[in-house]
Amino acid sequence: DKQPENASKSKVAASRLVSNGFGEHDVPMGRAKHIQAFIGNIRFRKLIEEYQNAYNETKRRVHKMNISQTIYGIITSNNGRFLDKSKSVQGYDEEWYEISEEKALAKIGQALRMAARRKTQPAAEMEQSMIRSGKGVVPIAITVPSRSTVHLDELKNLRRIKTNLQGLLRDPQS
Structure with a gap:
């Protein structure tokens, strides 16, 4: 079985790879319509909407981080994971992997900041x-x-x- 040249240098640990498909509480990253329409992303956006006002009203970074951690906790307590695609290597399919809590919190914070723009006309x-x-x-x-x-x-x-x-x-x- 031929391995990609950079397989040993991969930053994605094998234990973080998702081999069993998406669960209904998983939040796959991406802008594609089928990704955004996934039930986990719909639930994620509803959580963002619920917490957006509290996030925008607080000025202290520690409080903003607490809101992000609350959302992270809600998703992970339901066995949800934040997933991203590994970079594709020519001839090999892209694989999904679970991102770190730190990256997930950054994504949640970004989503909270951008929520107002998504709800615009x-x-x-x-x-x-x-x-x-x-x-x-x-x-x-x-x-x-x-x-x-x-x-x-x-x-x-x-x-x-x-x-x-x-x-x-x-x-x-x-």
Whole structure:
């Protein structure tokens, strides 16, 4: 059986290789659609969403790390693993291996920081509207640079504010 030239130099320990396939709580790393659609990744993203506000509100690094460790603990307590692909060697299939806790915590932290960007909507989809007041037509517009995005919760909040402003400008006595 022919081994790749760099097999002895492999950084992936044999004990870390995944030979029994993915479990439903495993979190494989990758951007491919089939990886993102995997049930373990869906559960992971839901956990990220649950803890995102707490992560963003705390300023202390130690508290942010505690949140990452909590998420790591939830996944691993259900026999979940954080998995990545080994680099393919010509003629050999890529293999999945379990990443270290340190790397998993870094990935969790990155996911928490990026969560707001994943829940965005292109600014081009936002509408500009006009309202009438006693002083003429007043534009109520949400202006965002063309390549920017706005968090969906922020967009909902801005729309609520816009509605309130419209009511105030129509009836200034309220």
